[in-house]
Amino acid sequence: MPDEQVRLTAPEITEFLNEVFPGAMDRFVIEDVRPMGARVRMKFNESQLRPGGTVSGPSLMTLADTGLWVALLAMIGREPLSVTSHLDIDFLRKPAPTDVVAETTLHKIGKRLAVGDVIMYSAGETVPCARASVTYAIPSNRMDPP
Amino acid sequence: MPDEQVRLTAPEITEFLNEVFPGAMDRFVIEDVRPMGARVRMKFNESQLRPGGTVSGPSLMTLADTGLWVALLAMIGREPLSVTSHLDIDFLRKPAPTDVVAETTLHKIGKRLAVGDVIMYSAGETVPCARASVTYAIPSNRMDPP
Amino acid sequence: MPDEQVRLTAPEITEFLNEVFPGAMDRFVIEDVRPMGARVRMKFNESQLRPGGTVSGPSLMTLADTGLWVALLAMIGREPLSVTSHLDIDFLRKPAPTDVVAETTLHKIGKRLAVGDVIMYSAGETVPCARASVTYAIPSNRMDPP
Amino acid sequence: MPDEQVRLTAPEITEFLNEVFPGAMDRFVIEDVRPMGARVRMKFNESQLRPGGTVSGPSLMTLADTGLWVALLAMIGREPLSVTSHLDIDFLRKPAPTDVVAETTLHKIGKRLAVGDVIMYSAGETVPCARASVTYAIPSNRMDPP
Numbered sequence: 001m002p003d004e005q006v007r008l009t010a011p012e013i014t015e016f017l018n019e020v021f022p023g024a025m026d027r028f029v030i031e032d033v034r035p036m037g038a039r040v041r042m043k044f045n046e047s048q049l050r051p052g053g054t055v056s057g058p059s060l061m062t063l064a065d066t067g068l069w070v071a072l073l074a075m076i077g078r079e080p081l082s083v084t085s086h087l088d089i090d091f092l093r094k095p096a097p098t099d100v101v102a103e104t105t106l107h108k109i110g111k112r113l114a115v116g117d118v119i120m121y122s123a124g125e126t127v128p129c130a131r132a133s134v135t136y137a138i139p140s141n142r143m144d145p146p
Numbered sequence: 147m148p149d150e151q152v153r154l155t156a157p158e159i160t161e162f163l164n165e166v167f168p169g170a171m172d173r174f175v176i177e178d179v180r181p182m183g184a185r186v187r188m189k190f191n192e193s194q195l196r197p198g199g200t201v202s203g204p205s206l207m208t209l210a211d212t213g214l215w216v217a218l219l220a221m222i223g224r225e226p227l228s229v230t231s232h233l234d235i236d237f238l239r240k241p242a243p244t245d246v247v248a249e250t251t252l253h254k255i256g257k258r259l260a261v262g263d264v265i266m267y268s269a270g271e272t273v274p275c276a277r278a279s280v281t282y283a284i285p286s287n288r289m290d291p292p
Numbered sequence: 293m294p295d296e297q298v299r300l301t302a303p304e305i306t307e308f309l310n311e312v313f314p315g316a317m318d319r320f321v322i323e324d325v326r327p328m329g330a331r332v333r334m335k336f337n338e339s340q341l342r343p344g345g346t347v348s349g350p351s352l353m354t355l356a357d358t359g360l361w362v363a364l365l366a367m368i369g370r371e372p373l374s375v376t377s378h379l380d381i382d383f384l385r386k387p388a389p390t391d392v393v394a395e396t397t398l399h400k401i402g403k404r405l406a407v408g409d410v411i412m413y414s415a416g417e418t419v420p421c422a423r424a425s426v427t428y429a430i431p432s433n434r435m436d437p438p
Numbered sequence: 439m440p441d442e443q444v445r446l447t448a449p450e451i452t453e454f455l456n457e458v459f460p461g462a463m464d465r466f467v468i469e470d471v472r473p474m475g476a477r478v479r480m481k482f483n484e485s486q487l488r489p490g491g492t493v494s495g496p497s498l499m500t501l502a503d504t505g506l507w508v509a510l511l512a513m514i515g516r517e518p519l520s521v522t523s524h525l526d527i528d529f530l531r532k533p534a535p536t537d538v539v540a541e542t543t544l545h546k547i548g549k550r551l552a553v554g555d556v557i558m559y560s561a562g563e564t565v566p567c568a569r570a571s572v573t574y575a576i577p578s579n580r581m582d583p584p
Contacts, residue, residue: 057211057230058204065203084203085405086378086427088234088526090553090571092546107557107566108530112404112429113377115528117555117569119545128545131555133528133569135378137404231551232524232573234380236407236425238400253411253420254384258550258575259523261382263409263423265399274399277409279382279423281524281573283550349503349522350496357495376495380526 004035007077013070016078028066033074036106036116040067041123044099055095055122055129064089064118064132067102072114072136075106079139082114086135092128099123112138150181152220159219174212179220182252182262186213187269190245201241201268201275210235210264210278213248218260218282221252225285228260232281238274245269258284296327299369305362308370320358325366328398328408332359333415336391347387347414347421356381356410356424359394364406364428367398371431374406378427384420391415404430442473444512451511466504471512474544474554478505479561482537493533493560493567502527502556502570505540510552510574513544517577520552524573530566537561550576 008016010030017024032039042063044055065084072082101123106116118132154162156176163170178185188209190201211230218228247269252262264278300308302322309316324331334355336347357376364374393415398408410424446454448468455462470477480501482493503522510520539561544554556570 058208061207062204084237086236088380090232090573091230092553107569115530115569131545131553131571133571135528234526236427238407253423261384277399277425279425281382350500353499354496376529378528382524383522
């Protein structure tokens with residue numbers, strides 16, 4: 001699987017996500033897409049702030065979910081039907097009030113499930129503020145399996 | 147622990163949460179508080195909708211986190227410093243475009259960690275749309291441990 | 293789903309598991325089977341002991357997995373092919389050197405996945421020593437879907 | 439933290455673990471220890487086999503737990519008191535009947551909790567058979583915090 005090529009470029013994925021979930025990418029920038037992985041940046045926004053000046057937990061969960069979904073779309077192509085079936089997240093350090101960058105790695109794209117890991121960093125930091133893993137259920141009627 | 151009494155009533159918890167996180171309870175109604183558990187309703191709001199007419203994943207994660215935090219506050223009292231350290235969630239069924247009710251159960255309030263489970267139902271349903279478990283780190287300088 | 297009846301009794305499940313996984317039930321006793329749930333006891337055995345006189349973590353994970361699988365088999369019948377795809381466990385309290393009882397609840401048996409929760413108690417205790425959730429991948433070629 | 443040096447070498451960790459948990463390392467070989475990470479091999483043993491010729495789930499969970507504990511001990515030194523508080527694992531592919539190698543990465547060693555990720559490969563494979571994350575509770579009376 002890591003030898004496969006990506007089917008969609010970063011701009012193609014952004015365009016597709018904005019088509020199927022209007023507004024979904026307003027806060028996200030796809031910085032890199034590679035076979036079985038992606039780097040996605042969540043732009044800082046005052047509305048995410050929690051008291052104490054930190055990025056909220058739900059924002060980090062959304063970043064994890066979106067970041068790994070980008071990696072999945074890059075591999076399987078224009079396929080809006082995959083749905084998140086499981087997400088777990090560990091909050092490691094209070095994120096600074098700035099952008100957060102998610103490095104995502106897919107470990108498996110199976111017939112029914114895709115599974116991957118996400119490590120999140122406040123922009124410019126080398127130690128992560130959160131880690132997550134996410135599972136997606138892939139629709140069985142997909143036309144063009146990888 | 148289940149024999150202990152709650153220290154705060156539902157209105158006291160709502161008031162306290164609105165003090166420390168202004169707006170936090172705008173979407174939530176505490177329906178019941180009991181020793182080591184609570185029932186919390188998330189009011190339906192068009193802004194949570196995902197394409198397809200379902201409540202979004204991040205909304206359900208926020209409900210799980212808030213619902214169990216309510217149960218924790220009821221037991222430990224006015225203590226804003228506990229922070230979520232881990233959350234995992236399984237999305238079981240597509241939630242209907244309506245309120246979602248979380249039944250939360252605390253299994254442990256230790257010196258450092260509190261852990262509990264959450265089962266979520268679309269209003270009026272008997273089968274859950276999601277399950278979650280959440281861990282909170284409890285500050286070590288707490289004055290009045292349970 | 294909770295209205296459905298179980299397809300297999302406790303003795304039938306024990307017999308079936310011993311057929312497909314010889315020895316699998318040597319340490320386990322099915323105490324109760326009901327629609328979408330089961331209670332399974334893990335018999336204490338010196339070999340599970342960790343230094344300090346506690347039941348080992350891997351033993352509790354095996355109990356969670358087996359206990360929920362019993363509940364699944366009761367619903368779907370003689371079906372050896374379901375495999376565990378995800379397990380998460382929180383260790384809450386040091387278990388005493390005695391039997392451990394798992395109360396298991398299935399939340400969903402879907403076409404592809406089954407998901408449930410497990411609460412584990414040292415025999416005679418009312419506060420749990422561990423909680424777990426488990427997901428099973430159900431083979432798509434199953435003859436007789438529930 | 440990644441800049442710190444390890445306090446114990448692989449042979450020192452093996453010796454220490456065999457002291458505090460006699461027999462614990464019979465099945466494990468520490469292949470590499472580095473700041474905030476380790477590679478640990480689980481030797482294949484017929485007794486781990488499941489019907490179908492695969493390494494059992496509980497064996498993989500034990501490998502994840504042991505592998506990350508090795509990385510933690512390398513950083514904090516001879517400290518037997520850390521206990522696993524949470525483990526989650528995704529089973530990705532049926533492992534071959536051979537050794538399994540765990541690549542472990544610590545993301546945080548805090549005052550109370552340490553958290554890390556584990557990717558497991560059947561010996562010689564480039565795609566993982568399982569991923570896990572593990573949290574350890576660190577005793578508060580530790581003499582020499584990192």
